[in-house]
Amino acid sequence: MKLNPLTLTILTFCVAAFSGMKAASATSFSVIADGLYNAGGLSFGPDGNLYVTEAGIGGSGACVPPTSGQGDSxxxxTSGAVTKIENxxxxxxxxxxxxxxxxxxxxATGPRDIQFDATGKPYVLIGYGANPAFRDxxxxxxxxxxIIAPDFNTNSWKPVAxxxxxxxxxxxxxxxxDSNPLGFAIDGNKLVAVDAGANDLLSVNTDGSNLQAVTTFPQDVLTNPIFPPSGTPSNEPAQVPSQGEEVGSQFPIQPVPSSVTKGPDGAYYISQFTGFPFPEGGAKIYRIGADGKPTIYADGFTQLTNLKFDAEGxxxxxxxxxxxxxxxxxxxxVIKIAADGTRTTLLSGNGLESPSALAIGSDGAIYVTNRGDRPGEGQVLRIENTKSIPEPDSVFGVLAIGALGVAWLHKKIGLTHG
Known part of the structure; x- marks a missing residue:
């Protein structure tokens, strides 16, 4: 059985509950945008308005096969778009x-993320989700x-990388x-992107030069994995073991990095979605420091789609x-991880469904693209009252960031949000 490194139908995205966390009843949210088509990344522009990508709904043009070679093409x-939310x-x-x-x-895959550099220039990442040989x-x-550099005034763009x-x-x-870029961050004159299909972190200068891989992410090995029952409907049936098919107790799965953000310590932090069968509690947050090697910063999550730091670390x-x-x-x-490792669930369910990305506002509110896997039903939520949330009873360990990383986090310096 060949397993797709990334299920496109689902990776417009997934997540897991934590034992010992409490959801905070004080948290509330309002819907500030609705009717979006496969909503993806979002970012505040230099004008203070919020910008969100829409991957669109494909079209009636030519087709490419899914990565597994089975299932619908x-x-x-040209239904992808960038939408501005203003007042x-x-x-x-x-x-x-x-x-x-x-x-x-x-x-859908198409426009997946948007970021603005220090001068206010926008960049947009376009996903793909198949073997690149089929593209051209x-x-x-x-x-x-x-990655493209758009001009909103002329509705045009130029490819960068x-x-x-x-x-x-x-x-x-x-x-x-396989290539499916999902998220990126801007670090000075560099664009740093994760490719969920290729399982790597890439870096390229904003002028398009020096495109290179920073690192790759290791496969995970599941012990006694839990699969869907035989016959479970799937767009990619190769992923569901057939009746009587033997699956070993040690089962390798793809890492599937889904987003990158720069931390206050200068390192890159990468969320992991994980590959099929999307084990609950199996997703990690990786940290990549100056040596370019991924280390586990925190684990025990399920199907992570995005990460952001606030100004307090x-x-x-x-x-x-x-x-x-x-x-x-x-x-x-939405889970908050304090610098000391304490985790608090700010919002779980209650209308939060298949979210794909988040942004932190200057007012401290959290903005989330909700129902990011649904054409015409996508939303942007504004989550409020996050500072009044009680902390959970238990603290989960944050793994090996080193003394320097901890020191930087506690200094609460400014950072570049990815």
Whole structure:
């Protein structure tokens, strides 16, 4: 049985519940945008407004096969967009961006993240989610799998870096050739991106030069993995073991890095979605310091989709679902990790479903793209009252960040949000 390193239908995303955490009843949220199509990353622009990407619904153009080679094809269109949220109103300010999706518009990949550099210049990351060899061969020239620099005034853009082609040419992790860039951060004159299909962290200068792999992420090995029952509906049936098929007690799964942010200690922090069967409690947060090697900063999560630090050094982690996504319960969570390792669940379920990204406002509120896997049903939520949340009874250990990292976190210095 060949397992897809990344399930596109689900990786518009997933998450896990923690024993010992308490959800905070004091937290509330309001919906500030609705009706989005496969909403992805979001970021505040230099004008103070919030910008969110929409991966779109593909289209009736040419198609590419999914990574596993089984299941429905992903078909091309130009339904991707960037939307601005200003004073409670939404406006699509960049349209016609490339998009791939299943026939019903789900499982979409296209515009996945947006960030602004120190001068206010925007950059947008476009996902892909298949073997890069099929991109130019099947679809012709397209900006899928690239980082672009858009001009909102002219509804145009220029490609900056071709991440999918880097995977095709180099395949840093040595596994199946697959590219699906999902998130990136801006660090000075560098764009630092995770490719969930290629299982690596890439760096490229903002002028497009010096594209290279910073590191790759190791496979995980599950002990006695839990799979969906035989016959469970799936767009990619190769992922569901057939009846009588033997699956070993030690089962390797793909790491699937899903986002990157820069910490107050100068290191990069990477969230892990994990590959099929999306083990509950199996996702980690990696830290990558100056030596370029990933170490585990915190673990015990499920299907993480995004990370952000606030100005006080608290790290916020977003779970797509609190159970393995194939179970069908897509209630997600926002989890705060203090510098001392204490974890607090700020919001779990209660309307938070399959969230894909978060941003921290200057007012301390948390903004989340909700229902990020649903065409026409995506939302942006503003989560309030987060400072009045009681801390949980138990503290989970944060693993090995070193004395320097701890010192930096406690200094509460400013940081570049990714």
């Amino acid at each position: 992903l078909c091309y269109g 409670g109103k939404t406006e699509r300010i960049l349209t016609g961006l490339p998009s791939l999706a299943l026939p019903d518009g789900t499982g 061969r099947n679809l012709g020239y397209t900006d899928l799998g690239k 071709d991440l999918a082609n880097y995977e095709l040419a180099n395949n840093p992790d040595g596994g199946d050739v 608290n790290l916020y982690a977003l779970q797509y679902a609190n159970e393995s996504a194939w179970k069908g319960n897509l209630d997600g969570s």
